[in-house]
Amino acid sequence: MQVSKSFRNIILIELLMPVTLLIFGIYHGLMQVIDRSGVVHQTSTAGIDYYQGLTLHGVINAVVLTTFFAVAFGHATIIYYLKKEPNKLLARISLWLMIVGTLMAAGAMFSGEASVLYTFYPPLKATPFFYLGAALLIVGSWFGFYSWLKPYSEWRRENRGTKTPLAVLGTIINFTIWQVCTIAVAYEVLVMLLPWSMGFVKTINVPLARMLFWFFGHALVYFWLLPSYIMFYAMLPKIAGGKLYSGNAGRLALFIFLILSVPVGVHHQFSEPVFEKGTKLFQSILTYGVAIPSFITAFTIAASLEYAGRKRGAKGLFGWMKKLPYWDKNNFLFAYLICGLILFIFGGATGIVNASYSLNNIVHNTAWMPGHFHMTVAGPVFLAILGMSIYLYSKLSGKEIKHKNLVTIVPYLWLIGIFIFSTGLMWGGLLGEPRRTDLGVTYTHPGNSLYHPEWVPTTMLALVGGIIMTVSAVLYFWAFFATAFSKKSFEPHLDFPTTEVLHEERELSILNNFKPWLVVMIITIIIAYVPALTDTFKYNGPDAPPYNTDNPVPVDLNKF
Ligand code: HAS
Numbered sequence: 001m002q003v004s005k006s007f008r009n010i011i012l013i014e015l016l017m018p019v020t021l022l023i024f025g026i027y028h029g030l031m032q033v034i035d036r037s038g039v040v041h042q043t044s045t046a047g048i049d050y051y052q053g054l055t056l057h058g059v060i061n062a063v064v065l066t067t068f069f070a071v072a073f074g075h076a077t078i079i080y081y082l083k084k085e086p087n088k089l090l091a092r093i094s095l096w097l098m099i100v101g102t103l104m105a106a107g108a109m110f111s112g113e114a115s116v117l118y119t120f121y122p123p124l125k126a127t128p129f130f131y132l133g134a135a136l137l138i139v140g141s142w143f144g145f146y147s148w149l150k151p152y153s154e155w156r157r158e159n160r161g162t163k164t165p166l167a168v169l170g171t172i173i174n175f176t177i178w179q180v181c182t183i184a185v186a187y188e189v190l191v192m193l194l195p196w197s198m199g200f201v202k203t204i205n206v207p208l209a210r211m212l213f214w215f216f217g218h219a220l221v222y223f224w225l226l227p228s229y230i231m232f233y234a235m236l237p238k239i240a241g242g243k244l245y246s247g248n249a250g251r252l253a254l255f256i257f258l259i260l261s262v263p264v265g266v267h268h269q270f271s272e273p274v275f276e277k278g279t280k281l282f283q284s285i286l287t288y289g290v291a292i293p294s295f296i297t298a299f300t301i302a303a304s305l306e307y308a309g310r311k312r313g314a315k316g317l318f319g320w321m322k323k324l325p326y327w328d329k330n331n332f333l334f335a336y337l338i339c340g341l342i343l344f345i346f347g348g349a350t351g352i353v354n355a356s357y358s359l360n361n362i363v364h365n366t367a368w369m370p371g372h373f374h375m376t377v378a379g380p381v382f383l384a385i386l387g388m389s390i391y392l393y394s395k396l397s398g399k400e401i402k403h404k405n406l407v408t409i410v411p412y413l414w415l416i417g418i419f420i421f422s423t424g425l426m427w428g429g430l431l432g433e434p435r436r437t438d439l440g441v442t443y444t445h446p447g448n449s450l451y452h453p454e455w456v457p458t459t460m461l462a463l464v465g466g467i468i469m470t471v472s473a474v475l476y477f478w479a480f481f482a483t484a485f486s487k488k489s490f491e492p493h494l495d496f497p498t499t500e501v502l503h504e505e506r507e508l509s510i511l512n513n514f515k516p517w518l519v520v521m522i523i524t525i526i527i528a529y530v531p532a533l534t535d536t537f538k539y540n541g542p543d544a545p546p547y548n549t550d551n552p553v554p555v556d557l558n559k560f
Contacts, residue, residue: 001079001080001083001493001494001495002493002494003079003085003396003492003493003494004085006088006092007075007079007085007086007088007091008396008397008492010072010075010091010092010095011072011075011076011392011396012393012396012397013095013099014068014069014071014072014075014095014098015068015069015072015389015392015393016393016484017068017099017102018060018064018065018068018069019065019389019477019480021060021064021065021102021106022060022061022065022473022477023477024056024060025056025057025060025061025064025065026061026469026470026473026474026477028048028053028054028056028057028060029057029061029466029469029470030466030467030470031045031048031053031057032053032054032057032466033421033459033462033463033465033466033467034440034463034466035050035053035438035439035440036437036438036439036440036444036459036462036463037439037440037444037456037459037460037462037463038439038440038443038444038445038446038456038459039440039463040440041440041441041445041447042440042441043438043441048112049112049115049549049550050438051115051117051438051549051550052109052112052115054115054117054436055109055114055115055116055117055118056109056110058117058118058119059105059109059118059134060106061377061378061382062118062224062377063118063134063137064102064105064106064137065385066223066224066377066381066385067098067137067138067141068098068102069227069385069388069389070141070144070174070175070178070223070224070226070227071094071098071140071141071144072392073171073227073230073388073392074144074145074148074171074174074175074227075091075144075147075148076392076396076494076496077167077168077170077171077230077496078148078151078152078168078171079494080167080494080495080496081165081167081168081496082151082152082155082165082168084151084154084155085151086144086147086148086150086151087146087147087150087151088147090143090144090146090147091143091144091147093140093143094140094141094142094143094144094146094147095140096140097136097137097139097140097143098136098137098140098141098144099140100133100136100140101132101133101134101135101136101137101138101139101140102133102137103133104129104130104132104133104136105129105130105133105134105137106133107129107133108126108127108129108130108133109130111127113126113127113129113130114126114127114129114130115548115549116130116549117436119213119217120134120193120213121206121209121210121213122192122193122196122204122206122209122210122544122546123204123206123544123545123546123547123554124546124547124548124549125196125197125546125547125548125555126193126197127197128194128197128198131189131193131194131197132194134189135186135189135190138182138185138186139186141175141178142178142179142182144175145175145178145179148171148172148175152168152172163247163507163511163512164512165234166230166233166234166247166250166251166254167230167233167234167235167496167498169251169254170226170227170229170230170233170234170254171226171227171230172514173226173254173255173257173258174222174223174226174227174230176258176514176518177219177222177223177226177257177258177261177262178219178223180219180262180521180525181215181216181219181220181223181261181262182216184212184213184215184216185212185213185215185216185217187212188209188212188213188216192204192205192208192209192212193209196546197546202545203542203543203544203545204543204544204546205536205539205543206543206544207272207274207535207536207539208536208537208539210269210272211265211266211269211532211533211536214265214266214268214269215262215265215529216265217265217268218261218262218264218265218267218268219261219262219265221373221376221377222257222261222290223261224377224381225376225377225380225381226254226257227381227384227385227388228337228340228380228381228383228384228385229250229253229254229257229297231333231337231384231388232297232301232337232341232380233247233250233253233297233300233301233499234250234496234498234499235333235337235496235497235498235499236301236304236305236333236334236337236338236499237301237304237305237307237308237499238497238498238499238500239325239331239333239334239337239497240304240305240308240309240324240325240334241308241311241312241325242304242305242307242308242309242311242502243304243307243308243499243500243501243502244300244304244499244500244501244502245300245301245303245304245307245502246300246303246501246502246505247501247505248505248506248508248511249296249297249299249300250297250300251511251512252293252296252511253293253294253296253297253300254293255511255517256289256290256292256293256296257290257293258517258518258521259517259520259521259524260286260289260290260293260524261290262521262524262525263283263286263524263525263527263528263529264283264286264287264290264528265283265532266279266280266283266528266532267280267283267284267287267354267355267360270284270357270360270361270364271360271361271364271365274535274536274538274539275532275535276531276535278531279528279531279532279535280357281357282527282528282531283528283532284355284356284357286524286528287355288352288355291348291351291352291355294344294348298345298348301341304499304502305320305321305324305338306320307320307502308320308323308324309321309322309323309324310323312324324338326338327408328408329404329405329407329408330404332387332391332404332407332408333387333388333391333497335387335408335410335411335412336383336384336386336387336388336410336411337380337383337384337387338411339379339383339411339412339414339415340379340380340381340382340383340384340411341380342415343375343376343379343380343383343415343418343419344375344376344379344380346375346419346422347372347373347374347375347376347379347380348376350368350371350372350375350426351372351376353372354369354372362430363429363430365434365435365436366428366429366430366432366433366434366435367425367426367428367429367433367434367435367458367462368425368426368428368429368430369429369435370422370425370435371421371422371423371424371425371426371429372422372426374418374421374422374425375418375422378418378469379418382414383411383414386410386411386476387411389480390407390476390479390480390483392494393480393483393484394483395492395493395494395495396492396493396494397483397484397488397492398488398489398490398491398492398493399483399484399486399487399488399489400483400486400489400490401479401483402479402482402483402486403475403478403479403482404479406475406476406478406479407476407479409472409475410472410473410475410476410479411472413468413469413471413472413475414468414469414472414473416465416468417465417466417467417468417469417470417471417472418465418469419465420461420462420464420465420468421461421462421464421465421466421468421469422465423461423465424458424459424460424461424462424463424464424465425458425462427458427461428455428458428459428462431454431455431458433452433455433458433459439455439459443455444456444459
């Protein structure tokens with residue numbers, strides 16, 4: 001279908017800008033594995049300090065890329081499936097706020113004034129520009145959401161009794177979760193961190209700030225994940241040559257995410273004494289609940305792929321796995337989505353280990369954790385973003401994709417890289433190897449009194465995986481920018497491979513109605529978070545002055 005020039009430009013910028021910044025994000029990922037493995041023993045490289053690089057890596061890859069992509073992909077799904085364009089003014093405001101916010105935060109990080117990692121936990125302090133930039137990026141993404149509300153309600157009025165297309169349902173659910181969870185982080189940033197970082201107040205309530213962050217932080221991971229789920233349900237079965245085994249299963253999975261994505265944040269804080277046992281137990285149980293939609297997805301998508309394989313002539317119990325279009329370069333999205341799914345089997349299993357209150361004690365704050373999250377956010381999420389970004393860029397710019405062979409190899413190389421890298425991290429984590437630590441200056445430095453030889457093979461393994469991942473990313477950049485800088489060769493348009501459902505299922509009005517789910521969502525959040533909030537107010541320790549990563553003494557000590 002045709003898309004107006006202004007919307008094509010908005011989406012193209014929202015794809016191009018984060019992929020360009022990703023070059024820095026990937027470079028700092030490589031520096032992480034080099035620094036940790038002890039190949040070098042230094043606190044900074046090319047003028048960028050270890051924690052500064054880690055902050056750039058986390059913020060660019062996990063916050064900037066994912067947020068821009070969610071908005072760009074949201075615009076595209078609304079336009080394609082509802083045949084209506086979002087509100088132009090709101091979409092433009094969204095784009096500009098996100099650009100200005102990203103530039104402010106990037107400037108702060110590159111200047112070394114915001115080495116606070118992507119979680120920006122106090123008492124680590126950043127320059128106010130970092131917090132303001134992050135706030136603008138988030139508020140900008142809200143405007144993207146607001147730009148879809150009018151066309152969506154018009155569509156519903158004009159199509160009474162028709163099911164909302166699955167991709168649109170997923171997009172609206174995802175941004176509803178986002179709207180709710182970001183209110184907490186907006187409060188943390190605007191009311192707590194900003195005045196503290198500007199020196200208006202001297203100290204900060206750390207437990208409250210961290211609780212507000214994780215109210216947002218775990219829902220954030222589902223905000224990353226849901227665009228991939230939309231692709232798995234609404235596109236992958238078609239791409240594989242089959243049909244979706246059950247549309248109702250997909251709708252149910254999405255609505256369960258709406259209820260359970262937010263009230264589980266305390267599972268990141270199991271080791272924090274400020275929370276009572278009951279608060280932790282309840283959120284641990286809900287965490288097992290939020291795995292259910294992923295189990296539903298695993299079975300539904302596996303059944304859809306089995307159907308596709310059998311249609312392609314597969315025989316026997318597992319023969320369908322061999323018949324799928326793994327190497328079809330004209331259908332390269334398959335490679336990105338299947339590699340993500342395979343990684344997610346292991347990312348999901350390790351997440352369930354983390355959710356256990358007792359096992360969490362062994363793995364919390366160890367290298368196990370980045371092992372887990374690289375098989376989730378750098379698995380199904382990152383691969384779906386890469387595949388869909390080049391796909392959409394080509395369609396909307398009218399430029400043929402260059403180096404399609406390379407584009408098809410990228411996800412397999414990435415998959416191999418992540419498997420090796422995450423194995424190294426998780427093995428090290430089980431041996432007590434800490435995360436977020438420049439091991440090369442101490443623990444993996446043979447000349448240091450803190451030397452831990454058992455962490456050398458684990459960090460070396462992670463280094464091998466990290467190098468393979470970097471090669472994969474470089475090939476992707478090569479193909480992406482060769483496409484972006486090539487000449488237009490066809491009429492720009494928008495087109496998604498769209499799945500049909502295998503059998504017409506009974507119409508369940510509950511799966512086409514937001515209200516009951518929103519009510520349950522609010523009640524669950526209240527039950528889970530009122531005790532957590534009360535716990536943070538019971539905390540009677542001192543509030544904290546600001547710190548930097550390079551010094552155990554508070555900054556601006558004279559002021560206090
Ligand atoms: Fe997690 C920490 C628990 C999912 C990301 N998680 C993190 C952090 C990140 C993250 C970034 O309970 C670190 C934050 C930090 O910096 O401190 N996580 C879970 C659980 C799930 C889970 C229970 N996480 C994710 C996703 C993420 C993500 C998704 C990003 C997108 N996570 C935790 C916990 C912690 C945590 C604790 C805190 C730990 C601590 O102490 O700090 C579940 O949602 C996972 C459910 C998933 C499944 C897998 C389903 C499998 C599918 C694939 C099927 C394959 C097919 C292919 C069909 C049950 C759908 C077949 C075809 C073939 C050919 C084979």
